[in-house]
Amino acid sequence: MTTKADFTVTAGSVVVPYGHVIGNEKWRGSEVAQRLKGKVTLIFEDGLGLVDFHLSNRACILFISEADLVAGNEFKRRLVKLRNASSLGIVIVEKTPISDQYFLGVQKLVVLELGMVLLPVANQGEASQLIIQLVREQSRDRSANPFLRKHRAQLAEPSVLHTMQHIPGVGKTKALLLLQRFGSIHRLCNASINEVEQVVGQTVAQQIYTF
Incomplete structure (x- = not known):
């Protein structure tokens, strides 16, 4: 049985059991939590502070919702604090018709100024x-964690993301993961099939290589 005493909830030094995700207590009962059930083992903690979800001992997620974007600048302070506390912070932003007008500003802050990974969702x-995909990728090969690369992936232009999704077997999630890992279509083209396989699995990697 896992207890609260088993975890250290400081950004960047959290002890996460293998195959688990630690979520901030504020997300209990949310749609995110409901959809994670049965896919990963989700444990809630009330002392995570800045972090919304911990995927591993080093990788953590800050989720910026549509409401956060519309409400004001509080999320910006959270971003800066998380960047200072963790070298492996991943930012997920809820990009909707309502929040779209704020998105470019968030993109500039997260990617260009803070150098963090930014992944938009609807x-x-x-x-x-x-989140499920990221957890599975880490579990597939923990020694080749795509987040532990020296370069930081930046958010691709919408046209690049759209182009990636035309590759057989590559949907939006896999396109984001590939761009996060390789940074551009050019780097993806020059990657070995084994490197691509670490991100999307053998079947899709072969489809990409053939394409």
């Missing part, structure tokens, strides 16, 4: 799918 359901 809703909490899509956010949960992305």
